[in-house]
Amino acid sequence: MSIWQYANPVKFLALSSRVQPYLWAAAVICVTTGLLWGFFGTPDDARQGSTVKIIYLHVPAALMAINAWFMMLIASLIWLVRRHHVSALAAKAAAPVGIVMTLIALVTGAIWGQPMWGTWWAWDPRLTSFLILFLFYLGYIALWEAIEDPDTAADLTSVLCLVGSVFAILSRYAVQFWNQGLHQGTSVPVATGGRTVADVFFYPLLVSMVGFGLLFLALVIYRTGTEIRLRRAAAMRARTGRGA
Amino acid sequence: MIALLIRDLRLAFRAGGGFGLGLAFFLIVTVLVPFSVGPQADLLSSIAPGVLWLGALLACLLSLDRLLALDYEDGTLDLLVTAPLPLEAALSIKALAHWLTTGLPLVIAAPVLGVLLNLPANGFGWVVVSLALGTPALSVIGTFGAALTVGIKRGGLLMSLLVLPLYVPTLIFGAEAARRGAAGLDGTTPLLMLAGITFGTIALMPFASAAVLRMGLR
Amino acid sequence: MIALLIRDLRLAFRAGGGFGLGLAFFLIVTVLVPFSVGPQADLLSSIAPGVLWLGALLACLLSLDRLLALDYEDGTLDLLVTAPLPLEAALSIKALAHWLTTGLPLVIAAPVLGVLLNLPANGFGWVVVSLALGTPALSVIGTFGAALTVGIKRGGLLMSLLVLPLYVPTLIFGAEAARRGAAGLDGTTPLLMLAGITFGTIALMPFASAAVLRMGLR
Amino acid sequence: MPELGKYAIEVLSAYAASLGLLGVLIGITLRRGRAAQATLKAAEMEAKKNG
């Protein structure tokens, strides 16, 4: 019994259909409590007024946007090294979720920027590197769509993900070098444990972050199942439908 | 006729068909501008209408090379020329399909990209209207350029070279209208000129394109 | 090896081969900029280094699609892969040929176009040096993009989409060096970064390109 | 409804946009998932019929 056994698509389908109900339930509960608590149950910030409430969407989405790419990177590596179809399809399934998270972070950030900085958009390093991340997602998804043969598509997108990650990090430094920003720094540093956000804001934020993470997982697992079903149907069709 | 339109649209939406890529290119050009000229908001907002127009023009231009070249390579064009369909009509349809898959999405995306470039608030309407009026001309003129270079392997860049000067009047009036609008002035005059160019080219260019295509296939 | 280089250069110089077209595109983009952003001299001179870099980047990008696609279509690539020549080397040679026929002419032409854009006098040297250092990276990264999209019909625009984000660091450091130079500041730091990127990509990217090409040809 | 003050439009539109985007994503996901399930079922029936 190793974990790789779930790399078999059919086994994966069976297992995932068992955990999915719980996962979805947990995700929905966490997201709704986090957002409702944040929206109704927290006071306004002295400086930012009611706009702090945007944080419960903005930060979790931004977090998951990065994590989704990271997950795709790992899945791509697994595909390249061990050629387990599930990991390739999981990477494919995660990309649209990642791009939506990126979009949410961008949109909520832009809406937040208008009252706070007096502008929708500024070429701040953090914002800029998010925009670049958005472009990487776009290219990655477009490449998947453009190649017919699924294995070739998995191979090529995996390499793109790898090379893209290197360049994404490079861009991050380049952008920082290029412009000093407005955006505030990380206030929930995971490594040090210290934080600058007051508790009233922090707990609902934490719940919302967990919720977004669970939602991401649920979506990716569900979408991976969809991809597997489509591949399976195509494989069966190909066998029965072949002739001269 | 409609069969041709449907086929072109369907091909555009299929994998590798290029729908959305013009849009993506537009997005990317706009994003690269601040990297190259620097991030100062006032500088960006003063060049924003121009950059949007230039980006839309380049995006149109780059998607031209799939307008006819693919059909040429696989022999479809030979067969279309001998089919019972006036070539002028076929080319108009192809230009229309090009505009629907390239120009129209650009028009819709322009305001969003305007935000990235700090476009002044009263510029949005003008940019959208001028692009909506101007991009059809870009597609029709582009079809002419594509027909002109159809026999040439990878004529893409050569085509850009031939088409760009033809795009200049459209660009001048379009960008002028958008700039005036963004600066809070009245851009009606250039807008009328732009409309004139668009309707003129739609009415006349297909004949030139068809003539040129017949010569090129020989 | 040398045979491949000579062949690529010779093909580039033949009719329809694309030599000079990158250059022409560069020229046209720079010429269109005043039309779109308006003709004020101080505005132009402040965006001049950025426009030159952006124009060079786009010209490089647009000439990429003939780097491998033509060889793919006529079967040369299949034969090259089975030939007694490491694919990594073959791709490096092709990138070199691309740079010699596209990047180098751009470097040489940049000062002339700088004049059109009122580039400040002390900017010329910086623009030329930064382009000379940066364009090889553009060719090498572009080869990767071309290899990635080689099996895709008219992958041209898709390739642009994939390659442009990869170009961002090069563009930022290159344009930053040129801008600082033009503003009379010291651009050595970004220039060093640029050199690092260029040498890094030259050393590493061919391996990625070859791997991707082998996968794509299957 | 909490008092949102002068930033009501911002906050509400941020929530609306985000939830809208999430809704679209989930909607597309579910629709594609159902379609895939149907396709697979059809393919499996076909395979069974043909032996």
Add this chain to the structure above:
Amino acid sequence: MTLRIDNLTLARGGIPVLTGLSFDLGRGAALILRGPNGAGKTTLLRTLAGLQPALSGHITGGEDQIAFAGHADGLKAMLSVTENLNFWASVFGRDSIDAALEAYDLHALADRLAGTLSAGQKRRLGLARLLVTGRPIWVLDEPTVSLDTAAVQMFADAVHAHLGQGGSALIATHIDLGLQADVLDITPYRATATTRAGASDEAFL
């Protein structure tokens, strides 16, 4: 409709290739064109299809009657077999593609993307296209390239049926098609160095 070729002179790349060619192709008749490589068969067929002008001579009866099939098949790799045929059918104002699928045994492949077909399967699809044009005169350039013997037989049957309905066919080929038809060898009409007859560089001689 008789296709009548009268004293035709053709050029390729500005240089005369064939000269003084005349023949008729009546209803129900097929004509096989033969000649060594480079004789000018492709040039002749493209001229008849209206894709390039003749240097001199007359072609009558071909206007809007000709369905041409050259080396390239005019198929879209990203459209399925049925979508490809349906497109051509509607361009030519037809609506049924069943007969075409039937004639070249394409039913099993109907939903496959054309890009995933083998060389011979692609060719079969290319030939099936002729059946949805409804045009009486077929002008075919090496139609049986890549076809196996069964498919060559399908092609021969399709041509027979077409001739039986009053159509006609002009076919350039190097191999034996198993068709009952006249053969025209164009070797005697090859242009010699002294032929001028309106070549585009004639004025410089």
Add this chain to the structure above:
Amino acid sequence: MTLRIDNLTLARGGIPVLTGLSFDLGRGAALILRGPNGAGKTTLLRTLAGLQPALSGHITGGEDQIAFAGHADGLKAMLSVTENLNFWASVFGRDSIDAALEAYDLHALADRLAGTLSAGQKRRLGLARLLVTGRPIWVLDEPTVSLDTAAVQMFADAVHAHLGQGGSALIATHIDLGLQADVLDITPYRATATTRAGASDEAFL
């Protein structure tokens, strides 16, 4: 060098096409591959040439010994006949192209751009390329497409000469080449619906 194929299974588009194929090709021998359209000849030849991996089975003795010629000729339209041949000769470390020009009677066309050749002339040039590779095993996919009888004879002679020098040849074709050679019909090896053997979609079944 004997090329040895052992229990090979091949796929195209992720689906097994041929299975359990074994044969040897020794020095001086030629083997003609036959099989209906879509049987998998092209797939087999591309796999042997190293352009795609096999699903299972072994290929030995082919490494760097094979010269492949597929449907596309690998010619540059804007280079002349000699320039094209010279390029391939130097890629393969050869320096003389005279024998190749001679064998396919290309001297008269030597300075023409490849793009202006007729279909058959292009193919002759494509085949001449094999002679400048100096590789012992020729793997050819329908080499005589578009060739007239005289050119088919040139090809047969070239193959004979190659075999005489200890080379070998594997040729897929639908027509008769006039060669003395064994014939392998791959029809019996076609994969059936139940074949899995490591197909890329096997895991999904």
